[in-house]
Amino acid sequence: SKMTVKAVKMPCTSANVYTKVPDGGWGWTVAFAFFVVEALTYGIIKSFGVFFNDLMESFDETNSRISWIISICVFVQTFTAPLSTVLSNRFGHRLVVMAGGLLISTGMVIAAFARSVVDMYVTIGIISGLGYCLSFLPTVTILSQYFDKRRSLVTAVASTGECFAVFSFAPAITALKEQIGWRYSLLSVGVLQLGITVCGSLLRPIIIKEREVKAQPPEESTETKYMLENEQTCTSIESIDSGVDITTSPSNVPGKTKAEPKSEEPKQHGQIPVENNSTPPEPKTKLLDFSVMRDYSFICYAFFGLFATLGFFAPSLYIIPLSLSLGIGKDHSAYILSAMAIAEVFGRIFAGWVLNKKPIRKIYIELICVILLAVALFAFPFASEFWGLMTCSIYFGFMLGTVAGTHIPLLAEDDVVGIEKMSSAAGVYVFIQSLAGLAGPPIAGVLVDTTKNYSSAFYSCAAGMVLGATFLALVRPCKTGLCRHQQQQQQQQQEVEESPPGPPPELPDDFIDMDIGKAENSGKGSDSV
Numbered sequence: 286s287k288m289t290v291k292a293v294k295m296p297c298t299s300a301n302v303y304t305k306v307p308d309g310g311w312g313w314t315v316a317f318a319f320f321v322v323e324a325l326t327y328g329i330i331k332s333f334g335v336f337f338n339d340l341m342e343s344f345d346e347t348n349s350r351i352s353w354i355i356s357i358c359v360f361v362q363t364f365t366a367p368l369s370t371v372l373s374n375r376f377g378h379r380l381v382v383m384a385g386g387l388l389i390s391t392g393m394v395i396a397a398f399a400r401s402v403v404d405m406y407v408t409i410g411i412i413s414g415l416g417y418c419l420s421f422l423p424t425v426t427i428l429s430q431y432f433d434k435r436r437s438l439v440t441a442v443a444s445t446g447e448c449f450a451v452f453s454f455a456p457a458i459t460a461l462k463e464q465i466g467w468r469y470s471l472l473s474v475g476v477l478q479l480g481i482t483v484c485g486s487l488l489r490p491i492i493i494k495e496r497e498v499k500a501q502p503p504e505e506s507t508e509t510k511y512m513l514e515n516e517q518t519c520t521s522i523e524s525i526d527s528g529v530d531i532t533t534s535p536s537n538v539p540g541k542t543k544a545e546p547k548s549e550e551p552k553q554h555g556q557i558p559v560e561n562n563s564t565p566p567e568p569k570t571k572l573l574d575f576s577v578m579r580d581y582s583f584i585c586y587a588f589f590g591l592f593a594t595l596g597f598f599a600p601s602l603y604i605i606p607l608s609l610s611l612g613i614g615k616d617h618s619a620y621i622l623s624a625m626a627i628a629e630v631f632g633r634i635f636a637g638w639v640l641n642k643k644p645i646r647k648i649y650i651e652l653i654c655v656i657l658l659a660v661a662l663f664a665f666p667f668a669s670e671f672w673g674l675m676t677c678s679i680y681f682g683f684m685l686g687t688v689a690g691t692h693i694p695l696l697a698e699d700d701v702v703g704i705e706k707m708s709s710a711a712g713v714y715v716f717i718q719s720l721a722g723l724a725g726p727p728i729a730g731v732l733v734d735t736t737k738n739y740s741s742a743f744y745s746c747a748a749g750m751v752l753g754a755t756f757l758a759l760v761r762p763c764k765t766g767l768c769r770h771q772q773q774q775q776q777q778q779q780e781v782e783e784s785p786p787g788p789p790p791e792l793p794d795d796f797i798d799m800d801i802g803k804a805e806n807s808g809k810g811s812d813s814v
Contacts, residue, residue, distance in 0.1 A: 302492045311489055312431030316439050318484035319424045320446035322382070325478045326389070326421050328450020330355060331601040331626075335458050335619070338606070339467040344402045348606070349730030351402065355602060357410030360723030362417040363594075363715045369422045370712030378423040379488045385419025386481030388412055393475030397468045418715075420481050423488070426711055429697050429704070430491050436694060437647070441637025444690040448633065448682075451601070451626035459619045577702050577710045582764035586701050587717045588756040590692060593655065594721035595728075595749025596662055597689060600681060601625070602726060604674075607739040613671050621675055625682035632686020640691060647691075648700045648761050654687040655754045661685075662747035666740030700764050721749070 333355055340351050372381045392412030399405050425440070432439050454474075461470045577583045604625065608618040636654065640647050661681040668674040693711060696702055702710040729742035 302494055306431070306433040306493060307491075308432050308435050310431070311491075312428070312439070314487050315424075315428050315431055315489075316443040318487045319428050319440075319443040321484045322420055322424045322481055323444050323446030324450035325386075325481050326417050327447040328454060329393075329474060329478065330358065330417070331447060331451045332454040332458060332622075334602045334605050334622070335455055335462070336467055336471065337602070338609075339462065340402070340405070343467070346402050347730070348733050349727055352602065352726040352730035354402070354405045354409055356723050356726045357406050358414040358417065359726075360719050361411055361414030362421070363719030364723075365415055365418045366422055366715035366719070367712040369418050370426075370709060372419070373423040373426065377490055378427045379485055379490070381419050381423050382485030382488055383482045384485075385416040385421075385423075386479060386483075386485055388416030389420065389481060390416075390475050390478045392416060393478060394472055397472035397475065416481075420485070422711060422715060424484070425693055426707060427488055427491065429694055429707055430493075433704075435641065436697065437640035437691065438637040440694045441633045441640070441690040445630045445633050445686075448626045448630040448686065451629075452623045455622045455626070456619050459615065577706055577713055580702060581766070582700065582760045583696075583702050583710060583714075585756045585759040585763050586696070587714050589655075589753045589760070590714055590718045591721050591753070592749045592756065593688070593692070593753030594718045595725040596658065596746035596753075597685070597725075600662065600665070600685075600743065600746060603729065603733070603739055603742045604678060607665070607743075608671075608674055610739055611669065611671075611674065613674070617671055621671075621678050624675055625678040625685075628679040628682030629686035629689070632683035633690035634686075635683075636687035636691050646700070646761070647695060647698055648757070651688065651691060651695060652754060652757050654684060654691075655750060655757055658684040658688055659747050659750035659754060662743050662750055665743040700761055725749070 337348075337351055340346070340354075341348070344351075369381065392408045392414075395412070396405055396408035399408060425444075428440060428443065429436055458470055458474070461473065465473075601622070604622055605618045608621055609615070613621075636650075639645070639650055658681070661677065661684050664677045664680065665674075668677050693714070696710045696714060697704045697707045725746070729745050732741035732745055733739055735741075
């Protein structure tokens with residue numbers, strides 16, 4: 286049977302209705318939109334390190350205070366994730382992403398005219414940070430709904446948008462600063478981010494409905510026909526006690542040759558309706574389902590995201606200052622960041638290809654990648670010249686791609702929460718990440734200001750990644766333990782339901798004799814009267 290697609294008019298948008306998950310179709314357009322959104326959100330955040338030295342010189346501030354710009358931005362982006370989920374479920378993904386694009390562009394343009402680092406906190410940190418949340422999370426959520434078998438591969442390839450952005454934006458912004466200065470360069474970036482609104486207009490909602498099958502009258506079984514014949518001859522005890530009224534059709538009644546019109550009388554209790562054109566009311570969708578917090582496997586996965594986030598952004602922010610501290614030129618430092626981005630592209634594609642293989646336990650592949658990513662973070666402090674730092678950056682970029690492109694889509698796997706709770710789980714998961722997004726870069730900045738060594742920032746990131754790997758290793762055991770507990774409860778409930786009822790209470794042997802004796806005594810009394 287061919288898959289049917291039809292458009293259904295909805296308020297302010299049109300939805301694609303499929304009989305099953307399409308694994309393609311309009312999903313390819315959504316994947317392209319996600320590619321561009323990734324480039325203009327996380328790609329810009331990761332490229333923001335090229336402005337660090339300019340902001341320190343212009344505002345005469347320390348590393349830690351400048352780091353708070355991205356920290357507040359990432360915190361607002363992740364802390365408001367539940368708000369993004371609620372708005373997406375209420376108004377649709379399209380309008381939310383378009384509004385987020387406007388907020389990102391507005392905050393970045395105003396930041397170009399900032400006179401202090403506090404102005405940067407408000408414009409880029411709060412305004413653009415909220416826009417990043419409203420743009421990224423709904424896009425990755427709706428993309429996961431368009432794909433099933435190819436979900437891991439498509440999401441991984443589409444998420445390479447941020448890698449291509451870092452590869453191209455870092456050298457381009459560096460060259461643009463030398464021509465027009467950092468303020469007008471930041472203004473140009475803000476105007477470019479208006480493209481997110483165009484991508485948001487491409488996000489059509491998707492509705493999965495099972496193919497409608499017209500209900501046909503159920504064929505009478507042999508047992509039903511036998512009981513029907515008994516009812517035409519004599520009344521059986523079974524037909525009375527069953528509580529089901531069996532209506533004889535005209536073809537079964539002798540002497541009837543034409544079908545009589547259906548009566549409009551209301552159906553009696555026990556009758557089974559054959560056709561019912563009225564569709565039952567659809568259950569209301571919860572704007573935010575916090576029931577995932579009762580799932581131990583999700584809790585462990587959320588703690589993994591909390592600690593792993595410490596290692597996601599700091600290397601991208603501090604790789605250029607680290608290279609400059611080692612005596613490497615600005616142009617070569619930009620090349621190191623670009624090489625990291627290209628390696629991340631291959632890491633994302635490789636992870637998507639591996640996770641697309643079946644059968645495979647995806648949570649274990651993710652665990653291996655996280656452990657190797659922690660090793661990469663520990664390797665940075667041992668680099669002392671250009672090629673050593675380039676090697677560490679390529680290795681880190683590849684491993685970062687294997688984790689960054691898959692950790693959110695893995696929420697849709699049954700080992701975590703499943704596709705049914707993907708939307709709410711993503712909001713809660715990213716919300717929990719907000720604490721690490723707020724504290725990570727400033728902690729690294731304080732360590733750098735205290736030790737006067739950029740290596741301490743990478744050690745703090747590596748420590749967080751190790752803790753994240755520990756919690757990720759507990760996800761699968763918690764899930765299997767929870768499933769076993771639920772299965773035991775279901776088995777106990779089934780045993781109780783299937784257990785035969787107890788024997789009827791035994792009556793005394795002289796029960797009938799007592800009643801007969803009472804009847805005889807009453808009869809004698811009446812005769813005497």
